[in-house]
Amino acid sequence: MVPNGTVPMPAVPLVNRTAKTPERTNNMATTQVKISAEDLSKMPAPHERIPEPTILIIFGASGDLTKRKLLPALFHLEQVNLLPQEFAIVGVARRPLGDEFAADMREGILEFGDVAADDPKLDTFIKKVHYYGMNFDDPNGYMGLKAELDRIANDAGIGGNRLFYLATAPDYFAEIIENLGAHGMATPEQGTVRAVIEKPFGHDLDSAKELNRRVNAVFDERQVFRIDHYLGKETVQNILVFRFGNGIFEPIWNRNYIDNVQITAAETLGVEGRGPFYEKAGALRDVVQNHVMELLSYVAMEPPVSFESESVRREKLKAWQAIPPIAIKNAVRGQYGPGKIDGAMVKGYREEDRVDPDSKTETFAALRLEIDNWRWAGVPFYLRAGKRMKRRATEISIQFKQPPLMLFNRSATGGPCSEIEPNVLTIRIQPDEGISLRFGAKVPTTQSISICPVTMDFDYASAFGKSTANGYERLLLDAMLGDQTLFAHRDGVETTWTLYTPILQAWAAKTPEVFPNYFAGTWGPDCAELMLERENRSWRKL
Numbered sequence: 418m419v420p421n422g423t424v425p426m427p428a429v430p431l432v433n434r435t436a437k438t439p440e441r442t443n444n445m446a447t448t449q450v451k452i453s454a455e456d457l458s459k460m461p462a463p464h465e466r467i468p469e470p471t472i473l474i475i476f477g478a479s480g481d482l483t484k485r486k487l488l489p490a491l492f493h494l495e496q497v498n499l500l501p502q503e504f505a506i507v508g509v510a511r512r513p514l515g516d517e518f519a520a521d522m523r524e525g526i527l528e529f530g531d532v533a534a535d536d537p538k539l540d541t542f543i544k545k546v547h548y549y550g551m552n553f554d555d556p557n558g559y560m561g562l563k564a565e566l567d568r569i570a571n572d573a574g575i576g577g578n579r580l581f582y583l584a585t586a587p588d589y590f591a592e593i594i595e596n597l598g599a600h601g602m603a604t605p606e607q608g609t610v611r612a613v614i615e616k617p618f619g620h621d622l623d624s625a626k627e628l629n630r631r632v633n634a635v636f637d638e639r640q641v642f643r644i645d646h647y648l649g650k651e652t653v654q655n656i657l658v659f660r661f662g663n664g665i666f667e668p669i670w671n672r673n674y675i676d677n678v679q680i681t682a683a684e685t686l687g688v689e690g691r692g693p694f695y696e697k698a699g700a701l702r703d704v705v706q707n708h709v710m711e712l713l714s715y716v717a718m719e720p721p722v723s724f725e726s727e728s729v730r731r732e733k734l735k736a737w738q739a740i741p742p743i744a745i746k747n748a749v750r751g752q753y754g755p756g757k758i759d760g761a762m763v764k765g766y767r768e769e770d771r772v773d774p775d776s777k778t779e780t781f782a783a784l785r786l787e788i789d790n791w792r793w794a795g796v797p798f799y800l801r802a803g804k805r806m807k808r809r810a811t812e813i814s815i816q817f818k819q820p821p822l823m824l825f826n827r828s829a830t831g832g833p834c835s836e837i838e839p840n841v842l843t844i845r846i847q848p849d850e851g852i853s854l855r856f857g858a859k860v861p862t863t864q865s866i867s868i869c870p871v872t873m874d875f876d877y878a879s880a881f882g883k884s885t886a887n888g889y890e891r892l893l894l895d896a897m898l899g900d901q902t903l904f905a906h907r908d909g910v911e912t913t914w915t916l917y918t919p920i921l922q923a924w925a926a927k928t929p930e931v932f933p934n935y936f937a938g939t940w941g942p943d944c945a946e947l948m949l950e951r952e953n954r955s956w957r958k959l
């Protein structure tokens with residue numbers, strides 16, 4: 418243990434399949450059969466089910482998401498034998514593309530999926546990739562698509578299962594769903610039909626309700642999979658395992674022991690050519706209402722009665738419903754000006770491509786809220802999300818209360834580590850995925866007692882090997898299997914919009930005084946710091 422340093426947890430590079438006792442599991446000297454973590458990750462876990470033969474139809478397939486995330490994720494599933502043999506992908510978009518589409522997807526798999534060009538499964542997989550060009554408002558297009566799907570299903574022996582994936586601009590969601598209904602594709606004679614809908618799911622409460630109404634007029638809620646890719650991230654799923662798969666954390670996971678909770682979603686990226694989208698969205702709609710609120714629900718929810726979709730959703734919903742309206746003084750916003758990221762100058766938001774030079778859109782938002790229930794009453798939750806911040810870091814930090822009595826107070830200590838810090842448990846969602854616990858330790862010395870903060874650390878990569886998964890693997894698989902646990906439900910979406918719509922309205926009604934108000938490459942505007950200073954707290958230094 419070194420002052421201010423890290424005490425690493427033992428790495429688990431190999432898995433001992435013959436170990437008889439827990440103590441011997443990591444003892445490599447006793448290992449007879451060794452399976453590397455990498456090999457292990459390539460095998461379907463014994464409980465993994467393989468979906469029924471399916472056609473996956475991706476609307477908006479010429480967009481970045483398909484090439485960067487969806488196809489690499491699908492190929493990763495193929496590599497670990499989790500896709501059915503009889504499987505096809507049909508990209509749908511307006512552009513008249515032919516075989517170029519499959520070639521482009523192949524490139525995407527290699528580049529973004531970290532796959533070798535000579536992977537033995539790649540060529541066979543790419544043969545399953547098709548393209549169909551149509552306008553989303555053209556009835557003939559839907560009739561043609563139906564015939565094309567039937568033809569592909571016949572050729573590949575797939576039958577009637579269809580998974581529609583809406584990756585278009587959100588303005589098309591309802592229109593596509595209604596057309597699928599009108600052309601007999603939402604309720605097939607045989608098989609299962611499901612629809613995956615990308616975020617953003619509405620832009621405020623009214624639009625979300627309207628979209629839900631139109632979607633549910635065609636699809637039953639059990640057929641609808643509203644995706645939030647954060648729920649597919651290993652580290653996010655691990656929050657529930659950490660809390661409910663271990664005995665020692667839950668007893669202290671409440672207002673008696675926890676002083677405050679901070680959730681940060683900081684990106685160094687700017688808007689990356691998505692100016693027109695971001696101008697209408699802003700940080701609150703783009704990241705807080707969905708990703709950050711999902712993280713909050715996992716931290717705050719009560720234990721579900723089982724890890725089954727309805728039980729988990731019910732507990733998440735109860736946590737969100739217990740949040741009282743957020744006072745406007747507890748919601749602050751920012752917009753980045755030019756600045757330096759990693760030593761290189763970057764332009765300000767208003768100078769980005771296709772962004773209004775006088776834009777009022779926030780690229781940073783910070784909030785303080787409470788959860789009025791028995792577990793959390795009085796514990797502030799501080800949330801912040803921003804683009805062009807100093808460092809990329811998405812993490813949750815649980816700050817514990819100080820001991821009731823300070824035996825080792827500041828005057829009794831000395832030297833560089835004399836501050837007594839509160840215990841902090843940090844769940845690092847990305848990058849450097851892991852969990853750490855900060856606590857005070859006695860500095861070895863014969864002089865008076867000196868306390869120094871040290872860190873106990875669990876690091877995903879050293880324990881389990883580095884993963885190439887992007888989060889969509891789990892979600893695509895679950896959607897094909899019909900498991901809704903990791904998807905947003907209409908009630909949840911409407912509840913989070915109920916919280917944030919008044920803030921968005923108040924912000925729209927009042928022009929921000931000074932925008933831009935933070936430099937790119939910093940931790941955001943002063944108003945975010947002040948919000949915590951008012952309560953004698955500060956954001957965790959990242």
Ligand code: BG6
Pocket residue numbers: 616684703704811
């Ligand atoms: C998306 C947002 O939903 O999430 C983007 O639209 C954001 O603006 C992205 O950059 C962040 O995702 P990740 O997985 O990189 O944290």
